[in-house]
Amino acid sequence: MTNDLMPFPGAKKNPMLLIGMPHIALKAPSYFDLTPDQTVTYSAAQKVTPTTLTAGQKLYRVYGGPAKAAGGFWAPSAPGANESEGDWRGSNAVEPQWNAGTHVVEMTVNAGQHVQTWMGEIESQPALDNQNDAIKDWWLVGGGTQYFFQFWTPAFKNGVTLKPMGGTPWADPRAVAAVTSGQMPQNTLNLDAKATDLNPQEPIEAHVAAVETLATALRAAAQSLQSQNDADDAAPLAEAANNLIATANQLLKDHGSDEEAAALRVRSQLSLGRVIDIDPAWPQAQQAIAALGSVVRSAAVISNRTG
Structure with a gap:
C-alpha cells in the first residue's frame, strides 16, 4: 500500500522519526532489569529512567481487543475529552491490531505500597495493516511518555488497584461492550515454507x-x-x-x-x-x-x- 490515503488514525506519511534505543538491557541498583526487547520500545531522545511510584500516584492505560486492562505499558494521563483516536495512536505508537483502544483503566498505588517502573519516551513504529504488513512510507511517530511495569508480579498485583473508567472518547459503544469477548481464532495460519x-x-x-x-x-x-x-x-x-x-x-x-x-x-x-x-x-x-x-x-x- 503506497497511496496517500491515511491507512488508519494517527499514521503519518514520511515523518521525521525518533532515534530508537539499541537492543540492550537497562539496569539500576535494587531495580528489575529492563530487558532488551522492552528497551527497544523506547526512543533514545530522552533518558529511560527507573522510577518508583508511591501511595496515591496514578497512571492510565487504554486497552481493548487483544490488549487487556492489566498490561505492561501505562501513560501519565487518560485521553482528554477532545482527544482523537489518531492523537492517541500517533503519540503512543499503537497499531490497531495490537489494541482496539476502546477502554480506559486507572491505576492507583495502594496505601503503604510502592511499585517500580521504567519511564521514557515512546519509539517510532512503522504503520502496519491488519495482516501485520508494514505500510510503505507510513509511520506512527510516537513521542509520548510510557511507564513499563512487571504487571505479572505479586509486587504489582498487590501494590496497585485498577479502576475501569469506561470507554475512550472515540469508542463506539458497541465495541466497548464487546471488548471482553475473548474469542479464539477460527483458523491456524501456517508458514509457507518448511x-x-x-x-x-x-x-x-x-x-x-x-x-x-x-x-x-x-x-x-x-x-x-x-x-x-x-x-x-x-x-x-x-x-x-x-x-x-x-x-x-x-x-x-x-x-x-x-x-x-x-x-x-x-x-x-x-x-x-x-x-x-x-x-x-x-x-x-x-x-x-x-x-x-x-x-x-x-x-x-x-x-x-x-x-
Missing part, C-alpha cells in the same frame, strides 16, 4: 525461523490456558501467533524482491515486547518468553540496533 528449507546462515530466513518458533510457543501456551478455561488470556496469544505467521510469510515473499519492505517488516518486530504480554506464571510461558527474546534480538541485529 523450516528445514530455511537457510540459518541467511539473516532473513533465520529470522523467519525464529518467528515460527515464537508462534509455536505462543500457541502451546494458548492451548494450555484454554484447557484451563482461561479464554481471555488464551485468545490474544493465539491471535498473536497468527499475526506472526502472516508477517513471516510476507517476509518470505518480500525477501529478494522488495528488501525495503522486508526491512520495515523486521523493524516493526523490535517492539514485540510491547505488543505481546506474557505472564511468566502461565503454563509454558518461559519457552514463549525465550522465543520472544530471540525474535527481537534477531530483528535488532538485522536493523543494526544492537548495542
Whole structure:
C-alpha cells in the first residue's frame, strides 16, 4: 500500500522519526532489569529512567481487543475529552491490531505500597495493516511518555488497584461492550515454507525461523490456558501467533524482491515486547518468553540496533 490515503488514525506519511534505543538491557541498583526487547520500545531522545511510584500516584492505560486492562505499558494521563483516536495512536505508537483502544483503566498505588517502573519516551513504529504488513512510507511517530511495569508480579498485583473508567472518547459503544469477548481464532495460519528449507546462515530466513518458533510457543501456551478455561488470556496469544505467521510469510515473499519492505517488516518486530504480554506464571510461558527474546534480538541485529 503506497497511496496517500491515511491507512488508519494517527499514521503519518514520511515523518521525521525518533532515534530508537539499541537492543540492550537497562539496569539500576535494587531495580528489575529492563530487558532488551522492552528497551527497544523506547526512543533514545530522552533518558529511560527507573522510577518508583508511591501511595496515591496514578497512571492510565487504554486497552481493548487483544490488549487487556492489566498490561505492561501505562501513560501519565487518560485521553482528554477532545482527544482523537489518531492523537492517541500517533503519540503512543499503537497499531490497531495490537489494541482496539476502546477502554480506559486507572491505576492507583495502594496505601503503604510502592511499585517500580521504567519511564521514557515512546519509539517510532512503522504503520502496519491488519495482516501485520508494514505500510510503505507510513509511520506512527510516537513521542509520548510510557511507564513499563512487571504487571505479572505479586509486587504489582498487590501494590496497585485498577479502576475501569469506561470507554475512550472515540469508542463506539458497541465495541466497548464487546471488548471482553475473548474469542479464539477460527483458523491456524501456517508458514509457507518448511523450516528445514530455511537457510540459518541467511539473516532473513533465520529470522523467519525464529518467528515460527515464537508462534509455536505462543500457541502451546494458548492451548494450555484454554484447557484451563482461561479464554481471555488464551485468545490474544493465539491471535498473536497468527499475526506472526502472516508477517513471516510476507517476509518470505518480500525477501529478494522488495528488501525495503522486508526491512520495515523486521523493524516493526523490535517492539514485540510491547505488543505481546506474557505472564511468566502461565503454563509454558518461559519457552514463549525465550522465543520472544530471540525474535527481537534477531530483528535488532538485522536493523543494526544492537548495542
